[in-house]
Amino acid sequence: MYILIKDISDHVDKEVTIKGWLYNKRSSGKIGFLELRDGTGFVQGVVVKNAVEEHIWEHVEKVTQESSVIVTGDVSKHPKQEGVFELQIKSLEIVQLAEEYPITKKEHGPDFLLDNRHLWLRSKKQWAIQRVRDEVIQAIYDFYHNNGFVKIDTPIMTPNACEGSTTLFGIEYFDEGEVFLSQSGQLYLEAAIMSVGRGFDFGPTFRAEKSKTKRHLTEFWMMDAEAAYVEHEESMEIQENMIVFIVERILEKCQSELTILERDLEPLRKIKAPFTRLTYTEAIEKLNSLGSDIKFGEDLGNDDEGMLTEDSDVPVFIHKWPREIKPFYMKVDPENPDIVLNNDLIGVEGAGELIGGSQREDDHEILKSAIKKEGLEGPEYQWYLDLRKYGSVPHSGFGLGLERTVGWICGVKHIRETIPFPRMINRVRP
Amino acid sequence: MYILIKDISDHVDKEVTIKGWLYNKRSSGKIGFLELRDGTGFVQGVVVKNAVEEHIWEHVEKVTQESSVIVTGDVSKHPKQEGVFELQIKSLEIVQLAEEYPITKKEHGPDFLLDNRHLWLRSKKQWAIQRVRDEVIQAIYDFYHNNGFVKIDTPIMTPNACEGSTTLFGIEYFDEGEVFLSQSGQLYLEAAIMSVGRGFDFGPTFRAEKSKTKRHLTEFWMMDAEAAYVEHEESMEIQENMIVFIVERILEKCQSELTILERDLEPLRKIKAPFTRLTYTEAIEKLNSLGSDIKFGEDLGNDDEGMLTEDSDVPVFIHKWPREIKPFYMKVDPENPDIVLNNDLIGVEGAGELIGGSQREDDHEILKSAIKKEGLEGPEYQWYLDLRKYGSVPHSGFGLGLERTVGWICGVKHIRETIPFPRMINRVRP
Numbered sequence: 001m002y003i004l005i006k007d008i009s010d011h012v013d014k015e016v017t018i019k020g021w022l023y024n025k026r027s028s029g030k031i032g033f034l035e036l037r038d039g040t041g042f043v044q045g046v047v048v049k050n051a052v053e054e055h056i057w058e059h060v061e062k063v064t065q066e067s068s069v070i071v072t073g074d075v076s077k078h079p080k081q082e083g084v085f086e087l088q089i090k091s092l093e094i095v096q097l098a099e100e101y102p103i104t105k106k107e108h109g110p111d112f113l114l115d116n117r118h119l120w121l122r123s124k125k126q127w128a129i130q131r132v133r134d135e136v137i138q139a140i141y142d143f144y145h146n147n148g149f150v151k152i153d154t155p156i157m158t159p160n161a162c163e164g165s166t167t168l169f170g171i172e173y174f175d176e177g178e179v180f181l182s183q184s185g186q187l188y189l190e191a192a193i194m195s196v197g198r199g200f201d202f203g204p205t206f207r208a209e210k211s212k213t214k215r216h217l218t219e220f221w222m223m224d225a226e227a228a229y230v231e232h233e234e235s236m237e238i239q240e241n242m243i244v245f246i247v248e249r250i251l252e253k254c255q256s257e258l259t260i261l262e263r264d265l266e267p268l269r270k271i272k273a274p275f276t277r278l279t280y281t282e283a284i285e286k287l288n289s290l291g292s293d294i295k296f297g298e299d300l301g302n303d304d305e306g307m308l309t310e311d312s313d314v315p316v317f318i319h320k321w322p323r324e325i326k327p328f329y330m331k332v333d334p335e336n337p338d339i340v341l342n343n344d345l346i347g348v349e350g351a352g353e354l355i356g357g358s359q360r361e362d363d364h365e366i367l368k369s370a371i372k373k374e375g376l377e378g379p380e381y382q383w384y385l386d387l388r389k390y391g392s393v394p395h396s397g398f399g400l401g402l403e404r405t406v407g408w409i410c411g412v413k414h415i416r417e418t419i420p421f422p423r424m425i426n427r428v429r430p
Numbered sequence: 431m432y433i434l435i436k437d438i439s440d441h442v443d444k445e446v447t448i449k450g451w452l453y454n455k456r457s458s459g460k461i462g463f464l465e466l467r468d469g470t471g472f473v474q475g476v477v478v479k480n481a482v483e484e485h486i487w488e489h490v491e492k493v494t495q496e497s498s499v500i501v502t503g504d505v506s507k508h509p510k511q512e513g514v515f516e517l518q519i520k521s522l523e524i525v526q527l528a529e530e531y532p533i534t535k536k537e538h539g540p541d542f543l544l545d546n547r548h549l550w551l552r553s554k555k556q557w558a559i560q561r562v563r564d565e566v567i568q569a570i571y572d573f574y575h576n577n578g579f580v581k582i583d584t585p586i587m588t589p590n591a592c593e594g595s596t597t598l599f600g601i602e603y604f605d606e607g608e609v610f611l612s613q614s615g616q617l618y619l620e621a622a623i624m625s626v627g628r629g630f631d632f633g634p635t636f637r638a639e640k641s642k643t644k645r646h647l648t649e650f651w652m653m654d655a656e657a658a659y660v661e662h663e664e665s666m667e668i669q670e671n672m673i674v675f676i677v678e679r680i681l682e683k684c685q686s687e688l689t690i691l692e693r694d695l696e697p698l699r700k701i702k703a704p705f706t707r708l709t710y711t712e713a714i715e716k717l718n719s720l721g722s723d724i725k726f727g728e729d730l731g732n733d734d735e736g737m738l739t740e741d742s743d744v745p746v747f748i749h750k751w752p753r754e755i756k757p758f759y760m761k762v763d764p765e766n767p768d769i770v771l772n773n774d775l776i777g778v779e780g781a782g783e784l785i786g787g788s789q790r791e792d793d794h795e796i797l798k799s800a801i802k803k804e805g806l807e808g809p810e811y812q813w814y815l816d817l818r819k820y821g822s823v824p825h826s827g828f829g830l831g832l833e834r835t836v837g838w839i840c841g842v843k844h845i846r847e848t849i850p851f852p853r854m855i856n857r858v859r860p
Contacts (some may be wrong), residue, residue: 004578004627018814019659020823021624039658040578068821096822102798118621118813119820127625134580141571148434148470150564155609155851156586156634157599157649159859169587171599171611174638176858181586181601191548191860192453192850197434197469203633204586208604214648219587228469229449362526383548383860390549391451391498392526420622421585427604429589430621430813 005041047089054090068095128257152192154185160380167207181206189226200225204300219423226397232341235396263411270313280321319343328370331359351408357398364388435471477519498525552677558687569679582622582629584615596636611636619656630655656827662771665826694840700743710751749773758800760788781838787828794818
């Protein structure tokens with residue numbers, strides 16, 4: 001009976017067939033231990049020379065790492081480890097004998113591994129990361145659909161620059177001139193929620209980042225959410241509920257992947273609402289009291305984020321920032337014209353900024369002058385201004401970076417491992 | 431109590447508050463009928479001049495189409511229509527009074543509507559289409575996760591051309607030279623399933639199509655699925671199961687949207703597995719018998735697709751096409767070297783090609799010479815060839831066009847209405 005490795009515990013003492021690949025092999029000359037994988041999991045197969053036909057043992061001796069194999073045997077409980085199962089192999093068919101596989105047990109440098117990303121994805125840790133990523137994605141869909149948000153696919157090719165003009169990838173678009181790859185779907189999502197009330201997008205976004213850091217990709221996946229009649233405080237509640245929902249889902253569904261990743265689960269189990277809330281002003285005061293010489297009006301760096309979260313079990317909101325250093329679309333605080341109603345959400349364990357969000361400026365005249373001040377006035381933003389002429393409503397939204405979230409949950413330090421095929425300043429292959 | 435219109439039936443005879451927009455207004459001078467929308471649905475509000483305070487009636491007279499409003503009133507059953515509810519309005523607050531709204535009841539041309547896409551999305555029909563689209567998307571995620579597929583986000587910026595080099599959008603990528611926007615994630619997905627067994631991607635794809643037809647966009651969303659150890663016949667079964675699953679989900683969840691779209695449900699109710707299967711050879715014979723002069727080796731046009739499906743209640747697979755007119759990656763039929771193990775799936779009701787798929791060539795030498803024949807040899811395809819050196823397995827996959835699927839299910843003739851912000855040869859705004 002053909003089964004998947006994930007279901008093997010249902011088949012103890014039965015004969016099953018597994019279609020997969022050889023992950024690893026040890027052999028004493030009389031007994032072989034074949035670690036098999038099929039995409040759903042890993043299992044150890046045991047084959048005893050004297051117990052199988054001669055040609056089967058020849059296959060065992062011949063089969064190489066990453067060869068594709070179809071294996072039949074009896075499922076048994078591991079003699080010592082509870083909850084672990086083995087396959088007592090009776091037959092082994094080699095579908096295709098792999099040539100010498102380039103990724104071995106020895107240490108490989110990151111460039112070598114990235115050059116071989118199409119193969120590196122098969123390594124146990126990389127496999128586990130992609131499965132966690134998949135579950136994070138599904139958790140996000142479930143959270144938004146449970147909460148009445150409609151998926152809106154915002155466009156990738158756009159004539160406007162949502163997040164500044166220094167990190168744009170340009171494209172010649174027929175006779176329409178140069179357009180850019182989207183940095184964020186936010187502006188379009190704001191238009192759509194005036195139809196559907198609450199919306200989210202979830203797709204690739206692009207920043208021509210020249211910085212080579214552990215937290216930057218030129219192509220990464222972002223989830224933007226936006227909701228009509230939702231103001232600053234409620235927006236932060238949605239954000240913390242989402243993070244809690246994702247973490248609970250991963251703890252529930254990805255136990256074996258987190259074990260492979262040697263992830264300490266305690267910090268994840270402590271992620272509960274409410275998260276800490278600090279205004280930007282409070283954050284600066286706290287940093288100063290901790291010895292930093294940061295001044296009001298300056299942006300926070302990685303070190304600052306670290307200092308603000310190191311004594312916290314839960315992510316920390318830094319909200320109500322100086323208007324001067326924030327984008328044009330954020331709503332001015334009615335109580336203080338120098339402040340905007342925005343928030344960053346800083347993750348624990350050095351995860352950095354997971355979310356950026358804000359209430360959006362809904363006053364036509366204030367927004368128009370903010371756009372002008374940014375040097376962005378003109379026809380490309382007219383439609384965005386229209387939203388404040390035809391039934392403007394208070395509304396808020398935020399964006400979650402998928403790779404940073406997956407990196408934090410997996411305990412992976414460089415986000416290049418969290419996306420199947422990373423793109424960075426010097427890397428666009430394979 | 432603040433409620434969403436979708437939940438109004440739970441609040442009969444109770445006072446509720448709705449936050450939304452005015453969709454339409456009729457007034458006799460003594461009684462006003464306000465059609466309200468909040469993103470989750472539409473409801474008629476009734477306001478009697480003599481029954482409300484004077485300033486409320488002033489608001490009723492003043493409020494314009496698409497003004498944002500907060501309305502409080504009592505929920506009642508419609509006196510004549512079963513399952514329809516009304517709001518007996520007691521108070522009306524205008525959040526923002528809309529200027530003269532450009533989209534009125536009169537007929538507007540498509541260019542005008544597309545120029546105002548950010549507002550057009552609010553029209554009832556466009557709202558319904560986006561909600562169906564959202565449900566189709568969620569159905570696809572559910573289908574694949576139910577069936578053990580892992581979401582793999584394939585890259586958008588790639589140095590290779592999966593579907594030919596005539597429809598590529600180019601980007602200058604730092605010092606790496608020109609790269610292209612992805613036409614399909616298939617090749618990358620093939621690499622990933624050698625890790626996860628079964629995978630799917632679902633993201634934007636790009637074709638610099640110069641054709642202006644009802645079925646072409648330059649940016650559209652595609653779902654690719656790929657599975658190891660799945661061969662041609664089983665792949666077609668997955669495809670038909672997916673289509674049936676999507677249609678059943680929409681019939682279950684989107685009744686009110688399909689009513690707004692005036693969609694005839696009978697054809698959708700007939701979508702059941704198995705679908706009709708015709709080999710390409712049989713299809714040519716059938717077309718010839720119906721009077722067409724199409725010859726073996728020619729591609730099928732829209733008219734041919736129409737003739738092949740017009741007597742069918744279910745979509746029609748056309749499979750096993752001539753190798754000569756198909757891409758390099760399709761597996762050659764072991765029984766006939768001139769044929770490949772591929773299929774198109776042609777929808778009923780003139781929906782056209784919904785899916786294209788194939789078993790993939792898994793033999794290194796055959797694939798290598800096919801790549802060479804296409805003029806694509808060189809380093810960009812080396813990693814793809816690697817997949818046939820290190821544990822090659824029989825595998826199959828296919829791609830579903832989201833917009834064509836949504837267009838068919840909604841009964842919308844031009845796919846520009848199925849995507850929030852369509853991009854076509856002469857249209858990249860707003």
